[in-house]
Amino acid sequence: MSKADIGLIGLAVMGENLVLNMESHGFTVAVYNRTVEKVDNFVNGRGKGKNIIGTHSLEELVANLKKPRKVMLMVKAGKPVDDFIELLIPLLEPGDVIIDGGNSHFPDTIRRTKYVEEKGLLYIGTGVSGGEEGALRGPSIMPGGSPKAWELVKPIFQAIAAKVSDGTPCCDWVGENGAGHFVKMVHNGIEYGDMQLICETYQIMKDLLGLSYEEMHNIFKEWNEGELESYLIEITRDILAYKDDDGQPLVEKILDAAGQKGTGKWTVIASLDSGIPLTLIGEAVYARSLSALKAERVYASTILHGPTPKFDGDKKQFIEDLRKALYASKIVSYAQGFMLMRQAAKDYGWNLNYGGIALMWRGGCIIRSAFLGKIKEAFDNNPELPNLLLDPFFKEKILSSQESWRRVVSTAITNGIWIPALSTALNFFDGYRNGRLPANLLQAQRDYFGAHTYERVDRPRGEFFHTNWTGRGGTTSSTTYNV
Ligand code: 2AM
Numbered sequence: 115m116s117k118a119d120i121g122l123i124g125l126a127v128m129g130e131n132l133v134l135n136m137e138s139h140g141f142t143v144a145v146y147n148r149t150v151e152k153v154d155n156f157v158n159g160r161g162k163g164k165n166i167i168g169t170h171s172l173e174e175l176v177a178n179l180k181k182p183r184k185v186m187l188m189v190k191a192g193k194p195v196d197d198f199i200e201l202l203i204p205l206l207e208p209g210d211v212i213i214d215g216g217n218s219h220f221p222d223t224i225r226r227t228k229y230v231e232e233k234g235l236l237y238i239g240t241g242v243s244g245g246e247e248g249a250l251r252g253p254s255i256m257p258g259g260s261p262k263a264w265e266l267v268k269p270i271f272q273a274i275a276a277k278v279s280d281g282t283p284c285c286d287w288v289g290e291n292g293a294g295h296f297v298k299m300v301h302n303g304i305e306y307g308d309m310q311l312i313c314e315t316y317q318i319m320k321d322l323l324g325l326s327y328e329e330m331h332n333i334f335k336e337w338n339e340g341e342l343e344s345y346l347i348e349i350t351r352d353i354l355a356y357k358d359d360d361g362q363p364l365v366e367k368i369l370d371a372a373g374q375k376g377t378g379k380w381t382v383i384a385s386l387d388s389g390i391p392l393t394l395i396g397e398a399v400y401a402r403s404l405s406a407l408k409a410e411r412v413y414a415s416t417i418l419h420g421p422t423p424k425f426d427g428d429k430k431q432f433i434e435d436l437r438k439a440l441y442a443s444k445i446v447s448y449a450q451g452f453m454l455m456r457q458a459a460k461d462y463g464w465n466l467n468y469g470g471i472a473l474m475w476r477g478g479c480i481i482r483s484a485f486l487g488k489i490k491e492a493f494d495n496n497p498e499l500p501n502l503l504l505d506p507f508f509k510e511k512i513l514s515s516q517e518s519w520r521r522v523v524s525t526a527i528t529n530g531i532w533i534p535a536l537s538t539a540l541n542f543f544d545g546y547r548n549g550r551l552p553a554n555l556l557q558a559q560r561d562y563f564g565a566h567t568y569e570r571v572d573r574p575r576g577e578f579f580h581t582n583w584t585g586r587g588g589t590t591s592s593t594t595y596n597v
Contacts (some may be wrong), residue, residue, distance in 0.1 A: 129188030131249035220292035241298020252276035258294025276478025284307035303381030344483030361597035420530030443539035468491030
């Protein structure tokens with residue numbers, strides 16, 4: 115067999131499926147795994163008869179690659195990535211590329227890009243989204259790292275990526291060093307938000323409207339045929355129709371304690387670091403945390419009582435209200451996600467292409483949706499768009515959903531139904547569109563107790579004042595600073 119176009123290390127399911135995907139697109143792939151038996155199992159099993167070269171050492175792997183060599187790691191995030199980088203560096207030559215396709219935290223990718231480049235090699239840290247199925251049939255791929263490496267991996271990555279209906283691949287260059295893994299992290303955070311929003315509408319349908327599973331299944335089916343069309347609405351439709359062995363809906367029997375692997379948390383931490391109000395994803399992460407306190411909630415439910423949900427309005431109308439509330443909240447969530455990326459681009463010096471990011475998420479990944487096509491259009495129309503809420507299409511959508519959205523939030527709250535994401539979205543909207551927030555009083559309080567100073571509306575920005583509020587404190591102000 116001739117030499118391989120790319121080498122891949124790490125034959126767990128994601129790694130194997132990516133190899134099979136590459137091979138099916140005409141690329142020869144050399145593979146290696148720490149536990150080398152897995153190499154033979156794969157080459158003689160799922161990889162049998164294909165253009166896949168099994169290798170039993172890193173030396174053998176490297177010797178089987180066309181130059182400039184490309185070696186992709188699909189190993190557990192963290193130390194294993196650093197370990198393999200250390201082992202590969204002495205075996206590679208200037209211009210070769212190391213690619214990390216795992217779920218690495220972006221600060222690690224920033225550090226590794228610098229380190230690998232210092233050794234004369236190129237580095238790519240790439241988000242790969244879409245799970246096992248996506249890896250095999252076409253994932254969304256979000257690469258960042260050494261810009262010079264992009265041209266080398268582009269033909270392979272764009273060939274194996276998901277395609278939107280006109281054939282455009284869901285893979286484009288994201289930006290320097292950790293930008294690819296950052297964007298993948300935000301994708302996961304947005305996924306948390308979308309899922310929580312759907313769960314809240316489900317709870318309202320079930321507990322307030324008293325709908326049956328069949329009715330809910332039909333509503334999600336209908337929603338998936340309109341502007342909410344997305345993978346997550348589609349799987350929710352199917353989940354609601356799924357029956358356990360006894361004919362009852364399986365979802366009713368699933369314990370309500372959510373797990374999380376940490377990428378949502380990373381996104382929220384990044385938002386706190388950047389000072390961006392990523393409130394919806396924040397609530398979605400905390401919602402999982404609250405759900406996980408199952409025993410405590412069950413105990414509290416016997417002591418803390420609220421209203422008994424009761425709905426006597428027009429159900430059909432309210433279901434349409436719910437649909438609009440979900441759509442409007444989703445707009446806020448994505449607006450916040452893009453605000454975070456815009457700030458991170460400034461903080462880390464990335465030149466992000468926001469329309470390109472929407473396109474990468476349009477297919478292949480968990481948050482794929484028709485909606486992302488609209489976001490792509492918004493950034494195509496105005497690449498400098500400061501906020502998604504200010505785009506004419508989304509502005510019209512949110513304004514025309516507003517009444518429904520307020521009805522849903524106020525009705526749910528009056529009836530004691532937990533809606534952290536739907537309500538924070540509306541609250542953000544009301545804060546963002548308000549030119550005068552009560553932070554004037556907040557600044558007064560800060561100046562009162564800590565002499566932190568304030569700016570005045572009747573003076574230019576940047577001039578700071580201190581008042582001796584009690585007549586007791588001195589006129590000394592503390593220095594102004596912002597974290
Ligand atoms: P293994 O098959 O030898 O366990 C997903 O777990 C992939 O990451 C697998 O290919 C696994 O290799 C690899 N992996 C996990 N921990 C590793 C480590 N500490 N060093 C090298 N590879 C590791």
